[in-house]
Amino acid sequence: MQIPKISLEQWATFKTVVDEGSFAKAAECLHKSQSSISYIINNLQAQLPSPVLQIQGRKAELTDTGKALYRHAKNLLDSASAIEKTAAYLATGWENEISLAIDAIVHLDPIFEKLAQFSNQYPQTRIKILETTLSATEEALLEKKADIVFTPKLPPGFLGTPIGTVDMIAVAHPDNSIFKLSNSITSEELKQFRQIVIRDNGIRRQQDAGWLGSEQRWTVTNPSTSIKAVMANIGFAFLPHSFIKNELKNGQLKQINLAQDAKRVLPIYLVTKDTDFIGPATSKLIDYLKTIKPMV
Amino acid sequence: MQIPKISLEQWATFKTVVDEGSFAKAAECLHKSQSSISYIINNLQAQLPSPVLQIQGRKAELTDTGKALYRHAKNLLDSASAIEKTAAYLATGWENEISLAIDAIVHLDPIFEKLAQFSNQYPQTRIKILETTLSATEEALLEKKADIVFTPKLPPGFLGTPIGTVDMIAVAHPDNSIFKLSNSITSEELKQFRQIVIRDNGIRRQQDAGWLGSEQRWTVTNPSTSIKAVMANIGFAFLPHSFIKNELKNGQLKQINLAQDAKRVLPIYLVTKDTDFIGPATSKLIDYLKTIKPMV
DNA sequence: ATAATCAATCAACTTTTTAGATATAAAATG
């Protein structure tokens, strides 16, 4: 086996310097002196075949190599922390932390309600929520970054419990010229207008959540931005009904009457790791979450 | 961010102790003294909430916790080494190492031939071959453990280049009572006999590669064991034709004539990471591999 | 019994890491 030459401390220091923006801030963050940081980074650089940081003027800036390695370092540090969490779990038989990845399309309120109930009952277990979109949600599952995942799309090979649905409706600003057309609009007609689609921020493959091949489209990374764009009358979008109830009620947004498929209903699945790997706390939480009533 | 408390060195030492079986051997392996190992392991234990090693008699034995953490530690160390390899690649623009995961079902000779050509041309790049079976092959892809994968099964979402086929034929020992039946055997009849199936060694989900629901079945983890079992007249199996040419010729194995589907042809795909992540050496090697002629 | 093997411990030693002071250099400020 090959023993790594660069220590976790070196990677952690590198990451902190990048995150904090300077050696001095990193020093404070890590409760060390600035010269210690300088020392550690120098050692790191000496062990790497090409520099990750370069002094530009009086600030240290990431090199291209540094940018690439930063992501890897982050993952490595996460993995290292994860082992320690696993160790803690193995010792007590009860997880200290449960992480959930929830697709941004999912209405959070009913989930929060159940989480709160669980958390009151078992306060020693922390809840960590990752809000993800599209393939980032999938990634959370495939790369086991979350214990529980709420997703509208079931990755192949995974089994999920349907836990409710999300109504997606087409909306636009009331002044949008879409509404100057006939009362009911076909998909073909819709293509002519600018659509705001939610774009993938995952790493695997680019995939758009837009169903229509609009000529002009804007892409955003999550539903709330999409809502803002539609409110600014930049275009139309398919949005979860639960997110825009108020805006529809007070007339800031208006539903587009489509000829067919007035609304699209996406199922939401609760997906978990293989049963063998689920700890008792996660198992309990899943029981709570499965009592969520189908959403409106 | 949470800084890991346990260092890579501690994990590496732990892993080496387990691999080598004793502190003294680990010490030699790591070019340290036995007392250093003792010191490092003591520190590790002190930082973990429950022991990973326990002295049984005069030997250190893995605890249950230890067994679980060992696997995690191994992965962590692999990741750490991978970053350093990435750094080397980023510095030179040319990979030092390319890893291939090849499903055990794939006939290796044509691949070796191309690898040898490549390796002669670019001797600075090492080749690492992982022989995997079933879902371990898939795992190599999903968890990016290999740059190039040869697999008979294309995981959803991945694109592969068909690179040839594997003929799977049903065979048994010539003395097997299967051959006492009529000349041509139906799937139903086959079910009555003991089948040797290749069993999953991957982590995701248990999946068997046996197509028939034989009442009695033995499971093995790779084709070569399967061949041995069939040769010992333990049962019949579906095996790649290329693996058992000799045994068929000299009569150690005999093909079972099936009523339909005399042989099953599995396609073999060459699958790679997203184009963006492929380095120049891997790209070159892929060119070489794509010239493989369809296998017999 | 005796020898061999294994991990723990100790004390002396070596190396690494740390922090404070100071140096140097680049922006920002007035």
Next chain:
DNA sequence: CATTTTATATCTAAAAAGTTGATTGATTAT
């Protein structure tokens, strides 16, 4: 344009951490 502020580098002494060989105590093998 001088001054102040911000930022990293370097130096040194001290502290901390790691290393080692010798020794011990215990266990297994012969």
